[in-house]
Amino acid sequence: DGGITQSPKYLFRKEGQNVTLSCEQNLNHDAMYWYRQDPGQGLRLIYYSQIVNDFQKGDIAEGYSVSREKKESFPLTVTSAQKNPTAFYLCASSPLDRGSNQPQHFGDGTRLSIL
């Protein structure tokens, strides 16, 4: 079955530690996205990528980094510079928009907490 796999489901971070969240998709989608979801605030865009080896900052990129070395994979690193990392992180993918709006498809998220 095609889909988006995020791992781990739960992650704990110690002070001063960087952690990496995995996102893999087998939908052959060009575009991938990372969102952060806090209670009552909806989803906010962290980073997105429309092609391998290229990515753009979203609305809340500070304290995060990404890479896009393969079409299928878009890992997110939460660095020690992100002072409030506790949240639910969601990865999404979509075909590149070529005039017919394609919805983004989401994984089941990683919940990150501070130890």
Next chain:
Amino acid sequence: EDQVTQSPEALRLQEGESSSLNCSYTVSGLRGLFWYRQDPGKGPEFLFTLYSAGEEKEKERLKATLTKKESFLHITAPKPEDSATYLCAVQKAAGNKLTFGGGTRVLVKP
């Protein structure tokens, strides 16, 4: 700045009690409005895309409508399995980025 506001924040319904959720938006050049359903601890699941004012889409007990400033998600005769958070998002004329509203949590009691 693009803004999407959903109301109410939470909605408690009895089974069979129809209701509507509102999504108001301010965006320069709307390309599409998306509705998603999200269950606790899961990622959002796509429901509908609406493109232009006057458009309607239906799926089972859900019907989405669009005007120039807002969208409504009507839930007709809801069942407990319709309990979820419903999210709307807008896409501008240029690019693939979505701007999400804060969601409406719906609880349907038997």
